[in-house]
Amino acid sequence: MTAATVLLADDHSAIRGGLRIILESIGGFTVVGEAADGAGAVRMARALRPDVVLMDLRMPGMDGIAATAEITGEGLSAVLVLTTFDIDEYVFAALRAGAAGFLLKSVEPAELVRAVQSVADGDSVLSPEVTGRLISAFVQSPAAAAAPAAAAAAATGTLPAESLTAREEAVLACIGEGLSNQQISRRLGIAETTVKTHVSRVLAKLGVSSRVQAAIAFRERGGGPGR
DSSP, X not given: OOOOEEEEEOSOHHHHHHHHHXXXXXXXXXXXXXXXXXXXXXXXXXXXXXXXXXXXXXXXXXXXXXXXXXXXXXXXXXXXXXXXXXXXXXXXXXXXXXXXXXXXXXXXXXXXXXHHXXXXXXXXXXXXXXXXXXXXXXXXXXXXXXXXXXXXXXXXXOOOSSOOOHHHHHHHHHHHTTOOHHHHHHHHTOOHHHHHHHHHHHHHHHTOXXXXXXXXXXXXXXXXXXX
């Protein structure tokens, strides 16, 4: 199995160095580049097409939110956000921009490795509990609604031009609960590879680039737990 490739984006070289050591020595990933700001991350993502961009949010010039919107909007890579504070307005905006999930910078090395592999495999890095909190906050928070226009537009979750099949609706409901591909596989009694195919089709039909955006779209369409 080929090691997943990772691009690091953080304005602190010491943090990038530490992440590189963890990802390459413990995780067996290939770090293909390092960027000190959002603009550099976008340029390198276009050139290198890594499997995952590990993205800091607060950087000079183009920040991680705008960079995430460009990278996911162009389909260049999955983005996993690194943040200092749990679920603040920066995290809201990054998830609306298409990030696959977020980690605190205090994350343990083993958890970082698992999260990067999960995103590389097409899953999100949000537990069902966190997904529920986020969706509720999106609905209730004016700050979340005031995310940058490009990010908000990318995650609007408008009704798809092509209707979802019954199976795709069931998969979307599971995504709305924050379930992983493995959990969806067990819930619906279908192979995990089949789940991945359905997830890809759901994202395409909803016109979104991440599972988090799909979960938001599900709730905005009137879905919810137990639907």
